[in-house]
Amino acid sequence: DSGVTQTPKHLITATGQRVTLRCSPRSGDLSVYWYQQSLDQGLQFLIQYYNGEERAKGNILERFSAQQFPDLHSELNLSSLELGDSALYFCASSPTTGWGSGANVLTFGAGSRLTVL
């Protein structure tokens, strides 16, 4: 158990639907990161939040949004789902204490597997 909790572990839904993935970071970690892993794209960075504020953005689609709440848990919302959104979605957290120390270590959760039919 890495200490990063992701729910649900598996999710099957239909095209056009909307889902929410939830992440609880390790105790004390202020930063949360979301990644998408599909077979043909590898691990792609989506977005980072630090203490409730957006810190960095990757190739996140406009149909996707995220937020980090005051208790530091984060949610990734995926809407108007398409077949191509089927993937593993990983959340990671880190005890970020400042911008870009270079030595910051990320701890990943076990992932949420989304299947869009």
Place this chain on the structure above:
Amino acid sequence: DAKTTQPNSMESNEEEPVHLPCNHSTISGTDYIHWYRQLPSQGPEYVIHGLTSNVNNRMASLAIAEDRKSSTLILHRATLRDAAVYYCILRKVGGSEKLVFGKGTKLTVNP
């Protein structure tokens, strides 16, 4: 972040040492070298990181070339559980805190 180059795949036998290479010829003086691995059906897992000197921890050793243009992750005695994709990633001081993953090296461990 500067680019890294790793072999697509490597094979090893159980209980033998494994040396996983990574080239990073455009590394800058403020780039840390990080290694993560991803076991099948799991999230990536931190292995080790270093800046200039060789590093050891309970999982592995990291050997960094004197010119820092390459590094090697050393697993001293491979086990079947070490079969994973290993990623070598550079992190710049003052840069983004996100990790940018390449394709990594898929390590197969034979019994």
